[in-house]
Amino acid sequence: MPERAPVRLGEYGSAPLECDQLTPRDVERLHALQARGHLTLTRERAGWRLKADATVGVLVLDRVRVTIAPKFAIPGDQLMSWLAYALGTPVPVTARRWATGPDGYADLVAAALLEECERLLREGLRRxxxxxxxxxxxxxxxxxxxxxxxxxxxxxxxxxxxxxxxxADIEDNCVLGSALRAALALTASSDLARALRSTADGFPQVPAPAAALRSLDRTHYTRLNARYRPAHTWARLLLRGGGVTDLLADLGTPADGLLLAMPALWEAVVRRLVAESFGPHGGHLLSVGSSVGITVRGDLGNASAFRPDCLLSLPGLPGHGTAQRTLLPVDAKYKRYDRHRVSAADLHQLLTYGSGYAPVEAPAAVIVHPQPGRHDRRVLQVRGPKGLLGTLHVIGVDTRTTPERATEWIGSALR
Known part of the structure; x- marks a missing residue:
């Protein structure tokens, strides 16, 4: 593996790059990532400036290795827990050995894949x-x-x-061999790379990453291959360069990398938090499709729609009978609303959700944002000349705690 100069920056941070540190191929790939909203590359007098957006991970270029550390809301040692929670897969225990390194995120995901693949080898590969x-x-x-x-x-x-x-030369095993070899290009730990290479030798001949992704996309799980689901989850994450089915609508990066869009991760976290908080109390999530979306017609172009991240169906309010249920729109905002007031744009958006879904006599909506250090809740009341327009509950979830404790707290706060 060629030596690459390390470049480290934080989420929403920036770093200067010299002219000779980026090849023309690197510039083309970075511009492609910029078009997808992962980062920004600008030309300066002395070279380049690379700025990260709400993205964390690692990007391996021809001459530099860029590491973007989580800085805004989710600490590095907790990122794996929240990522596994969003994906609905257990956090591998041995992956914690790489949690404190400067390249922890990429190494953690590679270690998670490694542990699941080692378990499959011990149990015996499916034939x-x-x-x-x-x-x-x-x-x-x-x-x-x-x-x-x-x-x-x-x-x-x-x-x-x-x-x-x-x-054993079947798709369930071949895609894991492909992912193990893809992880070798991302990890900075020699011990982890050695373990990945050794484990990859236990899997059959592998297809190209693109073919492996197609195989994963058409995989259906039964009792015969259900034990492969966690390993396939981490393999899909690595092979897509950070994109996850049902988590990100990203087709992968044009460069070797593992980039995770934090707003998409937070939306997946909030969706599961809300579902698990209210599930035991009769609540459940509704699919916000075209039939129940708030639509705008008559303007130029096609009709537009407003859809909250989560639409929660709750048991009826007291005095309304058990058959009538209440709808509560919940929106995930990856913003520092523990330090700043809610923006006018978000107020307008949530008021629209409240008036469109919540009961007419009590229009309400919820914002859930990350807040490192402690849980918090405040209630905003929006009034007009004719009275109350809506109530907005702003919920801050402590990302330094475990997702399980956050589930308990958000349920008690909203109930």
Whole structure:
């Protein structure tokens, strides 16, 4: 692996780069990432300036290795817990060994994949019937008559056969081998790289990363391969360069990297927090599709829609009977609303949600934002000349605690 100069910056931070530190290919890849909102590259008199947006992770370029550390809301030692919570997968125990390093995030995800793959090797890789065509000196399986007649012209010294044997060379295993090798380019730890290489040798011949991703996208889990789900989750994260199905709508990065968009992560966290907080009390999330969205028609262009991140259906209010349920819109905001007042744009957005979904007599909506250090809750009341327009609950979730404790707190705060 060639030596690359380390460049470290924090989330929303920036760092200068000299002209010769970026190749033309690097500039092209960074501009592609800029178009997707991951970072910003600007030209300066003495070189370049690279600025991160709400993105954390690692980016391996031709001459530099860029590490973007979480700085805004989720501490580095807690990022893995919240990421695993959003993905609905357990946090691997041995991955914590790499938690304190300067390149902790990329190494943590690689270590998580490593632990799951080692577990699969200990339990024994799944085998399934694989169809093969081969030339053998003796008959195995079925004779391929057409191939024998057209290629051997009646000779029987070599037989074209079709076999159907149980092997470990199946997609469930091949995609993990591909992900283990992709992780080698991202990790900065020699011990971790050695372990990844050793474990990858235990998996069958691997496809290209693009083919592995296609295989993962069409994977269906049954009782036969359910134990592969955690390993496939981390493999998908690595192979997409940070994009996760149902977490990010990113097709991957054009450079070797593992970049995670924090607003998308926070939306996934809030969605699960709300669902688990109110599930035991009769609440459940509704799908905010076109049939229940707030739409705007009659303007130029196509109709636009307003859809909250979460729409919570709650048991009926006292005095309204048990059949009538209450809708509560919840929006995830990856902003420092523990330090700043709620912006006018967010106030207008949440008031629209409240008037569109909540009861007419008590329009309400909820903002959930990250707040390192402690939980917090405040209630905003918006009034007009004719009275109350809506109530906005601003909930700050302590990201230094565990997701399980945050679930308990957010439920008690909103109930």
């Amino acid at each position: 399934d019937y694989v169809h093969r065509r081969s030339v053998e000196p003796v008959l195995r399986g079925r004779l391929d008559v057409a191939a024998q007649a057209t290629h051997r012209y009646g000779r029987l010294d070599q037989l074209h056969v079709r076999t159907f044997d149980r092997e």
